[in-house]
Amino acid sequence: DQQVKQNSPSLSVQEGRISILNCDYTNSMFDYFLWYKKYPAEGPTFLISISSIKDKNEDGRFTVFLNKSAKHLSLHIVPSQPGDSAVYFCAATVSGSARQLTFGSGTQLTVLP
Amino acid sequence: ETGVTQTPRHLVMGMTNKKSLKCEQHLGHNAMYWYKQSAKKPLELMFVYSLEERVENNSVPSRFSPECPNSSHLFLHLHTLQPEDSALYLCASSQKIGQSDYNEQFFGPGTRLTVL
Numbered sequence: 479d480q481q482v483k484q485n486s487p488s489l490s491v492q493e494g495r496i497s498i499l500n501c502d503y504t505n506s507m508f509d510y511f512l513w514y515k516k517y518p519a520e521g522p523t524f525l526i527s528i529s530s531i532k533d534k535n536e537d538g539r540f541t542v543f544l545n546k547s548a549k550h551l552s553l554h555i556v557p558s559q560p561g562d563s564a565v566y567f568c569a570a571t572v573s574g575s576a577r578q579l580t581f582g583s584g585t586q587l588t589v590l591p
Numbered sequence: 592e593t594g595v596t597q598t599p600r601h602l603v604m605g606m607t608n609k610k611s612l613k614c615e616q617h618l619g620h621n622a623m624y625w626y627k628q629s630a631k632k633p634l635e636l637m638f639v640y641s642l643e644e645r646v647e648n649n650s651v652p653s654r655f656s657p658e659c660p661n662s663s664h665l666f667l668h669l670h671t672l673q674p675e676d677s678a679l680y681l682c683a684s685s686q687k688i689g690q691s692d693y694n695e696q697f698f699g700p701g702t703r704l705t706v707l
Contacts, residue, residue, distance in 0.1 A: 480633065512695065521681055521698030579696065581634040
């Protein structure tokens with residue numbers, strides 16, 4: 479049973495518009511969440527993270543929102559650029575848990591010029 | 592070299608072969624990881640190594656054998672693999688920060704393994 483789920487395998491967005499990628503989790507013990515981006519033939523690259531003591535974290539064009547009651551997080555990219563086209567993975571962990579991340583299956587984002 | 596490097600990038604092997612995957616991190620981190628990514632599936636943690644401990648996913652078959660000779664190098668020894676072991680194998684590293692180590696792991700490019 480997947481504890482971290484990304485229910486949309488793909489998403490297409492027009493350049494300049496907002497991209498919203500969603501992630502749901504089931505384990506209420508998770509208290510730290512991360513987003514990774516992966517280009518073909520490369521390993522995942524850390525993008526942004528959020529602790530459960532916050533409900534929002536922003537870094538440039540990227541904002542992550544956390545709704546603990548709904549066990550849901552989302553990544554907003556504004557404005558979207560063609561270079562953002564990649565697979566986005568969300569991951570979750572319990573702090574102090576021997577550094578084990580649980581990943582979702584990823585969402586392929588395509589930003590159309 | 593910078594970041595996390597993995598060799599080889601591609602590997603094709605028969606079920607009776609023995610091979611090893613190598614990972615090296617140049618970030619001064621003190622924890623290293625092996626992940627498996629099969630098609631359309633989430634990354635699956637296989638092993639974690641740090642100075643204090645080794646943690647493994649109990650579902651990993653014994654035909655996968657990790658070795659961590661020091662904090663910068665990690666190997667994954669493969670023997671008598673099955674075709675379903677074909678996948679992308681990713682190495683990662685991170686730095687433990689006290690008791691509350693938040694896991695910003697840095698990944699290598701992966702080794703694409705095909706078992707015939």
